[in-house]
Amino acid sequence: MFITFLLTSVFSTFFSGLFLVVSIRKPRYGKMISSDGSLTASSAALLTTALAKLTEASFATVFVAFLGQIFAHRAYKHVHGVTLAELSLRSWIVLPGKIFMESEIARFAGFSFLGVGSLLAALCVVLYTQAATALVQPQLQWDNAQLQIMQGLVRTQFANSSYINEYCETPISSSYDPDEAASTCIQIYHAAEAYHNYYGYLSAWKEVVQTGNGSSEPAKRPQGYAVINDDTTVTQAWIEQSNVTALYEQHKIIVNNVSMAVPHPGLIQAASDGVNGILQPAELAGLGSYTIRASVASPVIHSLCVTMTEAQLKPFVFELWDNVTLPVNLTIWPKQLSYANPYLGGTPFDDIFGWGPEYGDGKYPPVFGKVPIDYNTIINNTLDMPYGRDSIYLLGKGGPKDSAGNVVESSNYALCQLKVGQTPSCSTLFTASASGAELVARCEDPSDAMSYGSNHPGALGGNDTISLAWPDVATQWANSLALNEGLFDGNGSNARLLTQLILTEPTLNPDLPSAAEALAVMAGCTVLQSAIDAPFTELLNYTSHPTLKPRSYGSGYGSGYGNSSSYYGSYQSFPAMVRAREYASGPTQKYQNAFYPILILTFLLNLMVLLFLLFQRHWYNDFTDPTHLFSLAINSPPSKEMAGSCGGGPVGRQFEVSWQLNVDGDEHVYLEALDRVHAETGALRRRSWKDDVSMLMSPVKRLTGSERFEGGSTRRAGG
DSSP: OHHHHHHHHHHHHHHHHHHHHHHHHOOBOGGGBSTTSSBOHHHHHHHHHHHHHHHHHHHHHHHHHHHHHHHHHHHBTOSSOEEHHHHTTHHHHHOGGGGGTOHHHHHHTTTSHHHHHHHHHHHHHHHHHHHHHHHTSOEEEEOOOEEEEEEEEEOBOTTOHHHHHHTOOOSSOTTTSTTTHHHHHHHHHHHHHHHHHHHHHHHHHHHHHHHTOOOSSGGGSOOEEEEETTTEEEEEEEESOOOHHHHHHHHSSOEEEEEEEOOOTHHHHHHHOGGGOOOOGGGGTTOOEEEEEEOOOEEEEEEEEEEEOTTTTGGGBGGGSTTOOSSOOTTSTTTTOOOSSTTTTOOTTHHHHTOSGGGOTTOOOOOBSSOOOTTEEEEEOSTTSOTTOOOEEEEEEOOSBOTTSOBOSSOOEEEEEEEEEEESSEEEEEEEETTEEEEEEEESOTTOTTSHHHHSTTOOOGGGGOOSSHHHHHHHHHHHTTTTGGGGTOOOHHHHHHHTTOOOSSSOOTTSOOHHHHHHHHHHHHHHHHHTTOOSSSOOOOTTSSBOOTTTTOGGGOOSSTTOTTOOOEEEEEEEEEEEEEEEOSOSSGGGGGGHHHHHHHHHHHHHHHHHHHHOOEEEOOTTSHHHHHHHHHTSOOOGGGTTOTTTOOOGGGGGOEEEEEEETTTEEEEEEOOHHHHHHTSSOOOOHHHHHHHHHSOOOOOOGGGOOOSSTTOEEEO
16 A cells, blocks of 8 residues: 555656646747647647646545545544544545535634645645646747758859749740740749739839828838749838939939849748758648748849930930931841940940949940830840840830829930849848748848848948849840830830839829839849849859759769759858747746646645655554544444534534544554543643644654554554
């Protein structure tokens, strides 16, 4: 019997201690509790509840046994004996509801050391499973953001048009159409993405107009909008904002100059890569989510539109040049153009656009075949130009009226430049859940410790990072949107809307996007596409091997995926703050902290009982057990102290009568009330908490000779 109770006490103490430690440390279980982990959420909950119930039941068992040993010791030749109220304390543990039904027990024993201990134990028995459920059972929780060095797979340089074309999905293979299959596919992709993003951006402007929240301040205008992978919304930020009015006062022409930072889409691949160990929403039955703020360089698209008159356009339009045979043969344009003087001898706009040898090699101004008619646009691309141009150019003409309805004669042409670089002033924020994901560029925030510049002092930006490869990607984009149809007076709807946004006043229209803003949003899809699988740093330093093939360029480019040609590349590390929602122990609501005392009390009471059992040298049969007590009581002589209790049970002071176990000739054991006269003379004083604690801490003396109970209801075994 003793060994059984000792093992039960060890079990209860161990698991109550384990649950307490787990609730305090609040461990996160990661992939251990997931769809593919060692446990599912339901099995983890079942396991927690089962262990809590077993701990609760074992605690109740050992505490009742503990009370039985204390009362047996008191009843056997102890000066104070034991009262009926104290014997009834065990019912508080077994039937906690009796606490509210038996006021006499609370009156005569409830404020004693064991009475308070029994009350606390009863409270623990009632609430332990609920406390374990609230504080230990794994539940979906957000953790605090943790700094993590993540890795992303780099497979190509930024804006590698060959790589982009190769992975465009089309049923028309290169063997069927070797010359145009890839370019046709990628142009369809660009058209679909650009129009979708542009429409979303215009819808945001429609809402701004309807609510009357339009503004001429660049920071208060709608951000760039895009969608990638069909389920990830991309928010692009306006940076390095220029004041149109201030530029007009400086140059005396209308300059619409914007820069739009694009979040790095490579973070999407890195977040789902198993090497980073981030639990995906699908692994938690669609209930998981996470947020990553990465310190990576962000691509940025620079869009510059200058409003001009036809006279100011003369250096840039072939048919306006002197001694040109008209009409211009546009079917072979621009093959008939000679670039003997690619800098055009200098123009009044060189400093605005950055043209001329003083700005670097390849900084050539554009030349267009003709002047577009109303609501049409023409593209000047890099065909037949010396290599090195970093921009593409668009020439558009608005209608006879501006956006305000005023008649405009000739000052409604716009010459626009688009080029792409990277900026260190941003971080990329990626949030994913089962309902969708969001990729956001967070820029120009001095308090952002995760901006690329904060973690890489001296990082390059501006013109030092302009991509010479992007114009090839942008040319296919422009063709896909029919932006060059103005060469043949195509009257495309996209060109019409775009030219209606040309600024004709030296200020931003609070109710309309500008042409430069619209172009940047439309071209944003090319930047996202160019950055997929591209480096996370500001240095596009893989030009010797634009695409990283498996084994072809040595082991340094291996990705650890064996011989499969579907996986290749080189991992690149970057710091990120990761905050995930996964299964963890600990409270999810503030009120659940109120359950901590239950776990603490249960462990401390378990520990107290275990120490008592370990240091107890003797073990008594528990005479408080109902069957033992019945046998003992029926074989005890009647007592006047219990007169009148036969039918209705004890009442009042009868609960306070002290009882002692006596033996008659080593054969018969019985209960006998202590002489009340002793109490009147002072020989029997009321017990105090000090007496209870002293008795509890003192070892029981070894019994010898006639003191040993060999029979009866209180048989005692030597310890």
